[in-house]
Amino acid sequence: MANSTGIQALVFDVFGTVVDWRSGVAREAQAFLNRHAPGLDPFEFADAWRREYSPAMEEVRSGRRPYVRLDVLHRENLVKVLNRLGITGIPEAQIDALNLAWHRLDPWPDAVEALYRLKQRFIIAPLSNGNIRLMVDIAKRADLPWDAILGAEVVRAYKPSPQVYSETVEILGLEPAELCLVAAHNGDLAAARRLGLSTAFVARPTEHGAHQTTDLKAEQAWDFVVDDLLQLAGQLGCTR
Amino acid sequence: MANSTGIQALVFDVFGTVVDWRSGVAREAQAFLNRHAPGLDPFEFADAWRREYSPAMEEVRSGRRPYVRLDVLHRENLVKVLNRLGITGIPEAQIDALNLAWHRLDPWPDAVEALYRLKQRFIIAPLSNGNIRLMVDIAKRADLPWDAILGAEVVRAYKPSPQVYSETVEILGLEPAELCLVAAHNGDLAAARRLGLSTAFVARPTEHGAHQTTDLKAEQAWDFVVDDLLQLAGQLGCTR
Incomplete structure (x- = not known):
């Protein structure tokens, strides 16, 4: 059949x-944002993080960069977004942990x-x-x-x-x-x-x-x- | 824990x-052997096919041959074993079908x-x-x-x-x-x-x-x- x-x-x-992904990332980022950027809408944060997704992959698709797995791109994009939001001085381990939002x-x-x-x-x-x-x-x-x-x-x-x-x-x-x-x-x-x-x-x-x-x-x-x-x-x- | x-x-x-693998290949080859090589022990046939496994991969491991997937090596090995046993003139589709023994x-x-x-x-x-x-x-x-x-x-x-x-x-x-x-x-x-x-x-x-x-x-x-x-x-x- x-x-x-x-x-x-x-x-x-x-x-x-x-x-x-949007609800999940927002949920996973909530506690982090409460601590480091109170008042920032976690959905806006998820959207900002996701906006870096396609441009980052385009570096690989275009051949300008060899393939690296998405976990690596997500982390680079996260650092970029945090910097843009003025959220700095975060320990590496906390950034690693937040990057796992996409795994949940x-x-x-x-x-x-x-x-x-x-x-x-x-x-x-x-x-x-x-x-x-x-x-x-x-x-x-x-x-x-x-x-x-x-x-x-x-x-x-x-x-x-x-x-x-x-x-x-x-x-x-x-x-x-x-x-x-x-x-x-x-x-x-x-x-x-x-x-x-x-x-x-x-x-x-x-x-x-x-x-x-x-x-x-x-x-x-x-x-x-x-x-x-x-x-x-x-x-x-x-x-x- | x-x-x-x-x-x-x-x-x-x-x-x-x-x-x-040995019982499975023997079972899957039984009907084919009954038709084309009656009297041949299907376990011996499975062993003969398997003996070609490591040498075929060694061609890839040594760098003499680029990677090809095991289904391809299994089929080449099967043709080799059939020829050695004097089983010839088998239609390609029957060889393809027998090669799927390893999938079952x-x-x-x-x-x-x-x-x-x-x-x-x-x-x-x-x-x-x-x-x-x-x-x-x-x-x-x-x-x-x-x-x-x-x-x-x-x-x-x-x-x-x-x-x-x-x-x-x-x-x-x-x-x-x-x-x-x-x-x-x-x-x-x-x-x-x-x-x-x-x-x-x-x-x-x-x-x-x-x-x-x-x-x-x-x-x-x-x-x-x-x-x-x-x-x-x-x-x-x-x-x-």
């Missing part, structure tokens, strides 16, 4: 698609049950820019039953660089269309489609908070367009 | 340590329960020379609850090359001694110990059949020496 689509494996964007993110409410259903018929794995240890820590804490941890660190490149998708297809021994990327971001899906992957858009209209303006809906006719991952599981024949 | 040892993650050799191996009886217990306290992952898809297929069929698939393909090198162990330590963000290699092979453990990893020897005295002569016992004072993985789980405080 699932294989009327020919899909054999599903790979997932994680930050925003499977887990709610909660899944969206539909994610865990949907992944368990999908795992019965498909290989499921993250295809995240997060590094392996980061993905493992999130998964163990949140009970995400991945079959493998794929993504940036395995291929040593960052999405949306094309080799992340094409090498993952090769690692899984599949034809491109047999692999489906599941993501809340049209740009990620567009890059996957250019390599021939199947595509599933899941709407996460509050990833960036109540006033989100991007990725509110599918911008192409993706193979699947769903409101949450349980709906995707249903459309793929994984109803229980 | 587990952390009186300081160990945070356990990585496992798979062929021989977690799964019984059964775990030793203690393995699944032990991995579930160990997973509660430790990150657990294969550190096999098998490629990612091969490990995923074995795990899904056998219900091995890995947290990630590490090993040769992630670092693009074959054990016992030192970078397999050292890069895995780095990927997991650990000190070497916080990572324990679990293996039924003294040579694998010796290579891991040279890089500072913790070590656990599990006896698998019938991996090579009833007349096995190698790896019958621990050849160094490994950190743990056990008769099966449930015993290891017990010694690491994972009794349920």
Whole structure:
């Protein structure tokens, strides 16, 4: 039934698609901010930290910098944001601890049950820019039953660089269309489609908070367009 | 309690340590041999195929050949063995199908329960020379609850090359001694110990059949020496 689509494996964007990074980072930063920057909105802090994410990876994608794992970029970005906010003189160990905020993110409410259903018929794995240890820590804490941890660190490149998708297809021994990327971001899906992957858009209209303006809906006719991952599981024949 | 040892993650050799490759390959080859080489003992066939394993990887370890995944080496080795046995004219698709024997191996009886217990306290992952898809297929069929698939393909090198162990330590963000290699092979453990990893020897005295002569016992004072993985789980405080 699932294989009327020919899909054999599903790979997932994680930050925003499977887990709610913004609430998680805000929660994890709250105590630190109370101490060092009372009055600063932890959600604004999470947004500021996240704004450094794509530019930092772009250094690697452009070839200006060799691959380094996301934990390293997150920490550099954190130091940058703290400096900009005038939060200085923080012991290294406290910065390290705060950087682990990204390892303790909660899944969206539909994610865990949907992944368990999908795992019965498909290989499921993250295809995240997060590094392996980061993905493992999130998964163990949140009970995400991945079959493998794929993504940036395995291929040593960052999405949306094309080799992340094409090498993952090769690692899984599949034809491109047999692999489906599941993501809340049209740009990620567009890059996957250019390599021939199947595509599933899941709407996460509050990833960036109540006033989100991007990725509110599918911008192409993706193979699947769903409101949450349980709906995707249903459309793929994984109803229980 | 587990952390009186300081160990945070356990990585496992798979062929021989977690799964019984010899019985599985023999079983999977039986029908093929009945058709093409009646009278040939499928266990002898499995042994002949396996004898090509280490020399094929040695081409990569020595630098004479760039990394190719184990599925490719297994298939080349299979063709070599079939030719030697005078089994010729086999359609490519049948060779491909037989090569998947390695994807359908059964775990030793203690393995699944032990991995579930160990997973509660430790990150657990294969550190096999098998490629990612091969490990995923074995795990899904056998219900091995890995947290990630590490090993040769992630670092693009074959054990016992030192970078397999050292890069895995780095990927997991650990000190070497916080990572324990679990293996039924003294040579694998010796290579891991040279890089500072913790070590656990599990006896698998019938991996090579009833007349096995190698790896019958621990050849160094490994950190743990056990008769099966449930015993290891017990010694690491994972009794349920």
